[in-house]
Amino acid sequence: MLFRALKGPLSGRLTFPLVCLGVWLLTIELVASIWPFAVDVLPTPWQVAGFMWDEITGNTLAPHNVYQTFWISLQRLGAGMLIAMVVGGVVGLAMGLSKSVNAFFNDWVVAILAMPNLAWALFCSLAFGFGDTGPIIAVVLTGVPYVIINVREGVRNAPSDLYDMARAFGVPRERAIRHVLIPSLMPFLFAAGRYAFALGWKGLVVAEVFGGQDGAGWTIKFWYDAHRAYGVIGYALLFVIFALFFEKFLFDKLSRRIFRWRPEASVAEEAFDQPPAVTTEPQRTPQHG
Amino acid sequence: MADIKIVNLHKEFGAGADKVVALDDVNLELGGHVFVSVVGASGCGKSTLLNILSGIETPTNGQVTITQEGGPARAGYVFQSARLLPWRTVMDNLLFVQEDRSEPTRQRCQRYLDMVQLGDKGKKFPGELSGGMQQRVGIARAFSTEPDVLFMDEPFSHLDAITARSLRAELHHMWQETGKTVVFVTHDVSEAVELSNRILVFAKGGRLAEDIPMDLPFPRESADPDVALAKAEVFRTFERIGALTVR
Ligand SMILES: Nc1ncnc2c1ncn2[C@@H]1O[C@H](COP(=O)(O)OP(=O)(O)OP(=O)(O)O)[C@@H](O)[C@H]1O
Ligand SMILES: [Mg+2]
Numbered sequence: 030m031l032f033r034a035l036k037g038p039l040s041g042r043l044t045f046p047l048v049c050l051g052v053w054l055l056t057i058e059l060v061a062s063i064w065p066f067a068v069d070v071l072p073t074p075w076q077v078a079g080f081m082w083d084e085i086t087g088n089t090l091a092p093h094n095v096y097q098t099f100w101i102s103l104q105r106l107g108a109g110m111l112i113a114m115v116v117g118g119v120v121g122l123a124m125g126l127s128k129s130v131n132a133f134f135n136d137w138v139v140a141i142l143a144m145p146n147l148a149w150a151l152f153c154s155l156a157f158g159f160g161d162t163g164p165i166i167a168v169v170l171t172g173v174p175y176v177i178i179n180v181r182e183g184v185r186n187a188p189s190d191l192y193d194m195a196r197a198f199g200v201p202r203e204r205a206i207r208h209v210l211i212p213s214l215m216p217f218l219f220a221a222g223r224y225a226f227a228l229g230w231k232g233l234v235v236a237e238v239f240g241g242q243d244g245a246g247w248t249i250k251f252w253y254d255a256h257r258a259y260g261v262i263g264y265a266l267l268f269v270i271f272a273l274f275f276e277k278f279l280f281d282k283l284s285r286r287i288f289r290w291r292p293e294a295s296v297a298e299e300a301f302d303q304p305p306a307v308t309t310e311p312q313r314t315p316q317h318g
Numbered sequence: 319m320a321d322i323k324i325v326n327l328h329k330e331f332g333a334g335a336d337k338v339v340a341l342d343d344v345n346l347e348l349g350g351h352v353f354v355s356v357v358g359a360s361g362c363g364k365s366t367l368l369n370i371l372s373g374i375e376t377p378t379n380g381q382v383t384i385t386q387e388g389g390p391a392r393a394g395y396v397f398q399s400a401r402l403l404p405w406r407t408v409m410d411n412l413l414f415v416q417e418d419r420s421e422p423t424r425q426r427c428q429r430y431l432d433m434v435q436l437g438d439k440g441k442k443f444p445g446e447l448s449g450g451m452q453q454r455v456g457i458a459r460a461f462s463t464e465p466d467v468l469f470m471d472e473p474f475s476h477l478d479a480i481t482a483r484s485l486r487a488e489l490h491h492m493w494q495e496t497g498k499t500v501v502f503v504t505h506d507v508s509e510a511v512e513l514s515n516r517i518l519v520f521a522k523g524g525r526l527a528e529d530i531p532m533d534l535p536f537p538r539e540s541a542d543p544d545v546a547l548a549k550a551e552v553f554r555t556f557e558r559i560g561a562l563t564v565r
Binding site for chain 1: 372373393394395399404405406415443444445463469
C-alpha cells in the first residue's frame with residue numbers, strides 16, 4: 030500500500046523535499062558532534078522556516094521588506110529583459126537573414142554565452158558603480174545571447190511555403206509580416222524570453238551582490254554580512270519560490286494563451302524543466318509540394 | 319476572362335551535376351473560358367508550372383503574362399498540401415487572403431466553408447482538423463476570393479471519393495457560371511476528361527508533349543460512351559509518349 034503510493038508522481042515529488050530535510054538534519058547532527066561550534070553556521074530547518082515566515086509577514090531587520098526588495102529586483106529584471114529582447118531581436122533577425130552579419134556576430138555571441146555571470150557582475154559594478162545600471166546591464170548581457178540565437182533560428186526556420194501562399198494570393202506585405210512572420214517567430218521568442226528570465230534573474234542577483242544598494246542579491250549579502258546563515262538560506266529559498274511562481278503562473282498561462290493553436294501535447298513540452306536547449310521548434314503541419 | 323501567354327518558358331533548379339530541368343521550352347496560349355488540365359508523371363514540372371504562373375517562382379528563361387480585361391488578374395491557388403496558417407482559425411485563414419474583412423466578405427467566406435462542408439469549423443484551428451478537412455479549407459480559401467484565374471494542384475487527390483465528386487461538381491458549376499480560367503493539375507485521367515476543355519500532357523524533363531482539345535458537351539457522365547472513348551484516347555496518348563506512371 031505505502032509502497033504503491035510511493036510510486037505515484039505526486040508522492041515522488043514529495044519524497045524529494047522530505048529526503049532533503051532528513052539529510053539536512055543528519056548533517057547538522059553529524060557536524061555538530063565533530064565540531065560543536067559549527068551550530069552557529071548550520072541553521073536548522075526550523076530556524077530557516079521561521080526566518081522565511083518573518084520575511085513573508087513583513088517583519089524584517091533588513092532596510093526593505095521582502096516585497097519591496099523583490100519589486101526592486103523585478104523592475105531591473107524587466108528593464109534588462111526588455112532591452113535584451115529588443116537588441117537580441119534585431120541582431121538575431123539580421124543574423125538569420127544575412128550570412129555576413131551572422132559571420133560578424135557569431136563569435137561574439139558564443140563569447141558572451143561562455144562568460145560566467147560573475148564576470149559580468151564584477152565588471153558592471155566596476156564600470157557603473159552602485160545603482161540600477163550595473164544590475165540591468167548584467168541582465169541584458171546574460172539574456173541577450175539566448176534571444177539572439179533563438180530569433181536567428183526562428184528566422185532560419187521561416188515557413189517559406191506560407192510566404193509563397195501569401196504571395197500567390199497577392200496578400201500585402203504588412204499583413205504577411207503580421208500573420209506569418211511574427212506568429213512563426215513566437216515560439217522562438219517565447220523560449221528566448223523564458224531563458225532570459227531564468228538566467229537573467231540569476232545574473233541580476235550576482236550583480237546586486239556587488240553593485241547594488243538594494244534588491245534581492247543585495248539583501249542576501251546583507252544577511253551574509255550579518256552572519257545569519259539562516260537568513261542567506263531563507264532568502265535564497267524565497268528567491269526560488271518567487272522564480273517558480275513566475276514560471277508556473279506567468280509563463281505557463283502566457284504559453285497556453287499564445288500557443289492555443291497547438292495540439293495539447295506540445296504545450297506541456299514548453300515546461301522549463303530541461304537544460305537550456307537553444308530552440309523550441311514551432312509546430313507546423315509538414316508542408317510539401 | 320483572363321488570357322495566359324507562355325513564351326519559351328524554361329525552368330531549371332540547381333547547377334552543375336545537380337541541375338534539374340523542371341520545364342523545357344514550353345509555349346502555350348490559354349485564352350477565353352478555359353479549363354485546362356495538366357497531366358503527367360510525378361516530377362515532370364506540373365507544380366513548377368503553377369508556381370511560375372502564380373508568381374511564386376521566377377522562370378530561368380522565357381516569359382509568362384496573364385492579362386485580364388479591366389485590371390490585373392486576381393489569382394487563387396489550391397496547393398498540393400493545404401498550406402494553412404496553423405496559428406489562425408479556419409475562418410481567419412480565409413480572411414487572410416481577402417481584400418477586406420467586411421461583413422459581406424465574411425458571409426462569402428462562410429458560404430465557401432459551407433460548400434466544402436466545413437461550415438461549422440470556422441472557429442477551429444487547422445491542427446484540430448484532419449488532413450482531408452485541411453485540404454478542403456485550402457479549396458474554400460481559393461474559391462472564396464472569387465479569383466479570375468484559379469490554379470489547382472491535385473486538389474482532390476487526398477479526399478474520399480464522395481467528397482471529391484461533389485467538389486468536382488461545385489468546381490465545374492463555378493467555372494461554367496463565372497467564366498474563370500482554371501489551370502488544374504491532376505494524375506487522374508477520368509477527372510481531367512470529365513472537367514476540362516483542354517488537356518496538356520507533360521513528359522519527363524518538363525516537355526509539353528501533347529495538347530489535346532476536349533470538346534464534348536457537359537455534363538460528362540462517365541457512363542457516356544463518348545466520354546469513355548475520350549478517356550481511352552487520352553490513355554493511349556499517355557502510353558505513346560510514356561507519360562503514364564503506374565500508381
Ligand atoms: N525548389 C526546388 N528546388 C530544387 N528542385 C526542385 C524544386 N522544385 C521542384 N524541383 C524539381 O523540379 C522537378 C519538377 O518538380 P514539380 O514539383 O514541378 O513536379 P510535379 O510534376 O509537380 O510532381 P508531382 O506530381 O510529384 O507533384 C522535380 O525534379 C523536382 O525535383
Ligand atoms: Mg506537384
